[in-house]
Amino acid sequence: MKSCFRWWLFSVFCALGLAQALGQTNTNVVAFHTNAFINTTLNLKAYVRQPGQADSGISVVKTQPLSTKDVINAIALDLGRGTNDLRGAKLLFRTVDVGSTNEQSPGFVIRVGTNDTDVSSYLNITPATNYFTTVFGFYVSTLSSVATERVNPSNSSTNVNEYTIYQVTLNTTNASFDLQGWVNVTFSSVFDKGHVIRKAPFPNTLNLSAAGSGAVAGQSAVFQGTITASARKIEVQSF
Amino acid sequence: MKMKLMVPTLAVAAAIVLGGASAVAQTNTNTVSLHTNAYFNVNFSLTAYEQSVLPFGSNRVVLTARAMKVGTGDIIHTLLKTISGASNFTSAKLLFRAADVTATNENDTFVLRSRTNEVDVSNFLTFSFPDKYATVTAQMPAGKGATTNSTDYRIMEFVQQSTPVWQFDVQGFTIVRSSSIVDHGHVISAPPYPVSITAAVSGSGNVNGQQTIFKGLVALTGRKIEIK
Numbered sequence: 001m002k003s004c005f006r007w008w009l010f011s012v013f014c015a016l017g018l019a020q021a022l023g024q025t026n027t028n029v030v031a032f033h034t035n036a037f038i039n040t041t042l043n044l045k046a047y048v049r050q051p052g053q054a055d056s057g058i059s060v061v062k063t064q065p066l067s068t069k070d071v072i073n074a075i076a077l078d079l080g081r082g083t084n085d086l087r088g089a090k091l092l093f094r095t096v097d098v099g100s101t102n103e104q105s106p107g108f109v110i111r112v113g114t115n116d117t118d119v120s121s122y123l124n125i126t127p128a129t130n131y132f133t134t135v136f137g138f139y140v141s142t143l144s145s146v147a148t149e150r151v152n153p154s155n156s157s158t159n160v161n162e163y164t165i166y167q168v169t170l171n172t173t174n175a176s177f178d179l180q181g182w183v184n185v186t187f188s189s190v191f192d193k194g195h196v197i198r199k200a201p202f203p204n205t206l207n208l209s210a211a212g213s214g215a216v217a218g219q220s221a222v223f224q225g226t227i228t229a230s231a232r233k234i235e236v237q238s239f
Numbered sequence: 240m241k242m243k244l245m246v247p248t249l250a251v252a253a254a255i256v257l258g259g260a261s262a263v264a265q266t267n268t269n270t271v272s273l274h275t276n277a278y279f280n281v282n283f284s285l286t287a288y289e290q291s292v293l294p295f296g297s298n299r300v301v302l303t304a305r306a307m308k309v310g311t312g313d314i315i316h317t318l319l320k321t322i323s324g325a326s327n328f329t330s331a332k333l334l335f336r337a338a339d340v341t342a343t344n345e346n347d348t349f350v351l352r353s354r355t356n357e358v359d360v361s362n363f364l365t366f367s368f369p370d371k372y373a374t375v376t377a378q379m380p381a382g383k384g385a386t387t388n389s390t391d392y393r394i395m396e397f398v399q400q401s402t403p404v405w406q407f408d409v410q411g412f413t414i415v416r417s418s419s420i421v422d423h424g425h426v427i428s429a430p431p432y433p434v435s436i437t438a439a440v441s442g443s444g445n446v447n448g449q450q451t452i453f454k455g456l457v458a459l460t461g462r463k464i465e466i467k
Contacts, residue, residue, distance in 0.1 A: 047392040049375045061377040061392065144443030144450045146290040149301040163288045163304060163452040165443055178371065181411065182441030182454045209441065209454075211394060211412035213373035220373045222392040224412035224439070 031238065034197060036098040036190065038206070038232045040091045040108065042068045044177075044225030048216045064216070066175065066223065072110055074172040075122045086112055093125075093206075093229050099190055099198030106203075116237075122172055125208075125227075128165040128180050149201075157189035160201040166208055168227060177214030177223050183207065192234045205230045275342075277420075277432070278463045279335040281349065285309040285455035287405065289446045307446075309453070314399065318351060318360050321402045328353035335366075335459045341420070341428045367396045369410065378431065386419035389431040395438045397457055407444030407453045413437065420464065427464075435460045 044066040049059070068091050076086045094116065095106040107120030127145070145164035152158070166183045170176055187201030206229040213222045287307050292300040315333050319325050331353045338346040348361040368374070372394035381388040396410035417431035436459040445451050 047375045057378065057380060057387065059376050059378045059389075061375050061390070144445075144452065146288045146304045146450055146452045147302045148304045151295060151301055160302075161304070163454075165441060165452065182452065209439075211439070213371075213375075213394065220375055222373060222375045222394070222412070 033097050033237050034099065035235050035237055036095045036106075036202065036232060037109075037235060038093040038203065038229040040068070040093050040227065040229045042066065042071055042091075042225070042227050044179075044210075044223050044227075046216050046221045046223050048221040049219050051219065066216070066225070070175065071123065071170060074170070074175040075110065075119050077174055078122065078172045079117065079119075086110065088112065091123075092116070093203075095202075098202065098234070123168075123170050125166055125168045128167040155189075155196070156199060157191075157196070158187075158199075158201050159189075160187035161185075162187065166210070168208065168210055168212075170214070175214070175216050177212055177221075179210035179212035179223055179227075181208055181210030183209075190232075190234065197234065202232075203229075204232050274339050274467050275427075276465050276467060277337040277340040278465060279337075279433075279436070279459040280461040281311060281333045281335050282458045282460070283309065283311045283314050283333075283455070284457075285407075285409070285440075285453045287407075287446055288452045288454075290450045309405065309455075314364070315351065317399075317402045317404045318363055320404075321363055322351070322358055322360065325351065325358055328356065328358070333360075340432065340464070363402050364399050365397070367398075368393055369396055381418065385429050386421060386426060387429060387431050388419075389417045391415035391417070395436070395440075395457075396442075397438070397440060399444075405444060405446040405451065407442060407451070409440035409442030409444075409453050409455075409457075411438050411440035413439075422464065432462075433459075434462045 046064050046066045048062050048064060050062050072086055072089050072091055076082070076089075090111045092109050092111050093106055094109045096102075096104040107118060108123045108125075109116040110119050111117075145162055147160050147162040150159045150161075162185045164183055164185070165180060168177070168179045184207045186204045186206075188204045189196060189200070190198035190202050206227070208227040209225075210227060211222070211224040213220065215221055285308070287309050288304045289307060291303055291305050293303050295301040311333055315331050318333075319328055319331060325331075328351055331351045334350050334352050334357075336348055336350045336357070338348070347366075348359050349364045349366075350357045350359055374391055374393040376389055376391050378387060378389035380386070391414070393413050393415065394410055395413035396408070398408045400406045400408075414437050415433050416435045417433045419426055419430065420428040420432050436457075438457045439455075440457055441452070441454040443450070443452050
């Protein structure tokens with residue numbers, strides 16, 4: 001770890017009121033991570049094909065909501081954990097080591113009490129790239145986004161309001177989907193107790209209107225709705 | 240990839256019921272083919288967020304998003320600027336045409352119509368139902384006469400390309416309401432055929448070469464059957 005990063009890490013932890021950045025338990029070094037968490041809420045409507053009745057010329061579609069709780073329960077089932085075990089669980093969007101040179105790609109975790117379980121292999125959100133633009137007259141698939149920046153010269157921080165297209169996928173036994181849609185993401189520099197942790201803009205809130213298809217309990221379904229993320233919080237964790 | 244609006248072949252019967260003396264009429268030695276076409280009014284109502292930049296200080300710029308409305312009239316205007324020979328298309332309408340509706344060779348395209356003139360704009364404006372997404376259908380018999388109503392829930396994509404000013408690729412949640420084709424009480428085609436299509440779409444593209452994100456509604460409504 002570079003000396004400048006150590007200094008930065010030390011200043012961050014001091015600012016957060018920690019007695020020390022590194023603590024020793026017996027002979028083991030405990031590493032601390034400064035992580036960003038954003039609460040995530042899903043509010044989807046599923047149009048689910050109902051089985052049977054095909055021979056009668058009648059086919060029935062049932063609409064049902066698919067909420068954050070439903071997604072957490074679907075993941076919990078695949079994790080081998082009962083839904084009771086995850087009572088009060090939260091779905092969070094986590095970025096580990098935010099602002100550091102080791103900053104990791106964000107992913108979803110389910111939090112129960114003080115325990116976080118990485119569920120990014122089940123639920124994933126990424127910028128969509130299957131849209132075209134022209135480069136020298138040729139159509140190419142690319143990521144497109146549009147942004148408004150607001151610079152605060154007094155502390156060199158920058159706020160960004162971005163419009164782009166995201167893709168969200170869920171892969172569990174009981175529920176799955178592949179959605180895509182318009183998203184408005186706001187970014188801001190990351191402060192904690194007045195100290196700058198990350199000057200470059202970092203996601204603060206996300207509002208996604210998405211649609212796509214998948215399955216609910218083995219039946220084909222078309223989905224539409226919103227996914228929102230808000231209330232960014234910085235936490236120092238050891239894991 | 241285009242996907243046709245699926246309906247069995249009944250074009251000949253349709254032509255008869257709709258008043259054609261025969262599906263194929265002969266004038267002198269020339270054979271005149273009649274086509275049963277379905278037309279839909281098309282309405283685009285999009286908001287475009289176009290990227291632009293503003294100077295900030297003496298040595299840098301900041302990004303700024305400029306919102307603008309893109310409606311059907313704007314799309315017609317840019318299509319007319321693109322298509323050669325369309326200069327006489329005053330008061331043109333943008334329509335969705337299903338040619339030879341219910342036939343195996345049904346051909347679905349967007350067209351511009353001015354009075355009795357039509358020009359196919361499918362090189363510039365297209366639609367598709369992307370294969371990666373499923374369709375869910377609710378279907379019920381509708382009253383007397385062996386007619387059927389259905390509602391499809393699916394994802395539809397619209398692409399405008401090779402036109403000046405702007406280009407886009409948008410897709411989203413779509414409701415396709417369909418019913419049997421009936422004319423003056425006669426059932427022309429019992430299987431449900433689209434009556435209206437409404438899509439809440441979003442996607443990207445560019446305006447004047449600047450990256451742009453689009454969001455809004457596309458509606459195909461007012462199905463009308465014409466025999467030509």
